[in-house]
Amino acid sequence: MSQHDSRAAQRPNPDQELVDIANFVCDYPLDSDLAYTTARHCLMDSLACSLLALKYPDCTRLLGPLVPGAEMKHGARVPGTAYELDPVQAAFNLGTLIRYLDFNDTWLAAEWGHPSDNLGAILAVADYLSRKRGSEGGEPLSIRDVLTAMIKAHEIQGVLALENSYNKVGLDHVLLVRAASTAVVTRMLGGNRQQVINALSNAWIDGGALRTYRHAPNTGSRKSWAAGDACRRAVTHALMAMSGEMGYPSALSAKRWGFYDVLFDGKPFRFQRPYGSYVMENVLFKISFPAEFHAQTAVECAMQLHAEVANRIDEIDRIVIETQEAAVRIIDKTGPLDNYADRDHCLQYMVAVPLIFGQLTADSYKDDTAADPRIDALRQRMEVRENESFTADYFDPEKRGIGNAIQVYFKDGSSTKRVEISYPIGHRRRRDEGIPVLIQKFQSAVKDHYDADSAAAILDACSDQQKLEKMPVSDFVDLWVS
Numbered sequence: 001m002s003q004h005d006s007r008a009a010q011r012p013n014p015d016q017e018l019v020d021i022a023n024f025v026c027d028y029p030l031d032s033d034l035a036y037t038t039a040r041h042c043l044m045d046s047l048a049c050s051l052l053a054l055k056y057p058d059c060t061r062l063l064g065p066l067v068p069g070a071e072m073k074h075g076a077r078v079p080g081t082a083y084e085l086d087p088v089q090a091a092f093n094l095g096t097l098i099r100y101l102d103f104n105d106t107w108l109a110a111e112w113g114h115p116s117d118n119l120g121a122i123l124a125v126a127d128y129l130s131r132k133r134g135s136e137g138g139e140p141l142s143i144r145d146v147l148t149a150m151i152k153a154h155e156i157q158g159v160l161a162l163e164n165s166y167n168k169v170g171l172d173h174v175l176l177v178r179a180a181s182t183a184v185v186t187r188m189l190g191g192n193r194q195q196v197i198n199a200l201s202n203a204w205i206d207g208g209a210l211r212t213y214r215h216a217p218n219t220g221s222r223k224s225w226a227a228g229d230a231c232r233r234a235v236t237h238a239l240m241a242m243s244g245e246m247g248y249p250s251a252l253s254a255k256r257w258g259f260y261d262v263l264f265d266g267k268p269f270r271f272q273r274p275y276g277s278y279v280m281e282n283v284l285f286k287i288s289f290p291a292e293f294h295a296q297t298a299v300e301c302a303m304q305l306h307a308e309v310a311n312r313i314d315e316i317d318r319i320v321i322e323t324q325e326a327a328v329r330i331i332d333k334t335g336p337l338d339n340y341a342d343r344d345h346c347l348q349y350m351v352a353v354p355l356i357f358g359q360l361t362a363d364s365y366k367d368d369t370a371a372d373p374r375i376d377a378l379r380q381r382m383e384v385r386e387n388e389s390f391t392a393d394y395f396d397p398e399k400r401g402i403g404n405a406i407q408v409y410f411k412d413g414s415s416t417k418r419v420e421i422s423y424p425i426g427h428r429r430r431r432d433e434g435i436p437v438l439i440q441k442f443q444s445a446v447k448d449h450y451d452a453d454s455a456a457a458i459l460d461a462c463s464d465q466q467k468l469e470k471m472p473v474s475d476f477v478d479l480w481v482s
Helices: 016-027 033-053 087-099 115-135 143-162 174-188 193-205 222-242 259-263 278-282 293-315 325-331 347-357 373-379 388-395 428-449 452-463 465-470 473-478
Strands: 316-323 382-386 404-410 419-421
Touching: 016 143, 016 174, 016 193, 033 087, 033 115, 033 143, 033 278, 033 428, 033 452, 033 465, 087 115, 087 222, 115 143, 115 174, 115 222, 115 473, 143 174, 143 278, 143 465, 143 473, 174 193, 174 222, 193 222, 293 316, 293 325, 293 347, 293 373, 293 404, 293 419, 316 347, 325 347, 325 382, 325 388, 347 373, 347 382, 382 388, 428 452, 452 465
Parallel strands: 316 382
Antiparallel strands: 316 404, 404 419
């Protein structure tokens, strides 16, 4: 980390943190078959999430050009729609679609987040570049290029999250999407090491969105488009750097004015491991439930208990939920829940619904479901406790557990068994079980949105790793245009 005197006018060398990211995106050779296979599944899952989000008017009203009519001929296409936009706004559109239902992948460490959020910027820029090159007689990018950018963006976001908690200083994890996307997109645009550093420095100077919209009493829908906004900002920084905009070498470390002193309690980032392909290889998929990831195994536990308690809801005396410290801090929520976004970040709500109904879907957070008085009645009987072993496993790099346990006690003194699940179905330790369910989720979303011929073309393109990797990006995206 640079230790530049803020009074000295001579510009310092770039912060090492910026240099390391630039070196990684410019020079690091990826050779992990597992990472590329996982990235293909991540691409499929993310686009499935975007199709599912198109069913919700609160999401679709955000889409299209920022100014009505400001579409771009031969611009980037937005999968699942007919929009043709400049890459900045296309990145917002796709980033918002992928994240809107809280159903895409997750990374949990000192900070959490959703690395596939970066696909909004990556695919929009890749499509834009491919169409531009095609119009000029050049070669388009391939899906292999997209998967490479995804692996590197996952790695940047995930490694920055391993030892550094942004939420503890009130910052939202989407700042990591902005940083990771800025770096890889600048490189995709042809940026050299210095241009990547310049763009990345501006991304950090943006500071970070406050987590206000993720927590009571202000929880709201911005959390569903914040990642899209980060993608939009990243593409802006990348394009500006490519046009010659300058950078700020000590954006992180400058005394008084840098990111660390202004927003991170004066502490530099800490790193557990160098950049590679670890994050993509170990990423967590949300496969079965559109629910905040710290609650995924709690929902599984509740599903197992449904048959035993569904006909005895009025007889329940209390429900004990054991979870990790992070879940206690961010999704243990009492009192009235105001909206969809409030509910899908409430551990008690996400447990009550499957106990009562035997399912948890995106529709479970709507007002008509939430109006069922049994849900709040059960929430009032819940005790949420930290289980220290769950917290320890959560931080263990060899485990990355997301444990939850539930036991239901009845008024007559009887109780259910204590159900404990340490790893959700989307965890690497359950890949053999999870990937077929992920593919089913993907196929269902595609078939529900497209006619039979269009769906068949998409499913065929995504079914073979080698064939997909060779496919031009613009040809791939054309399959998704509605």
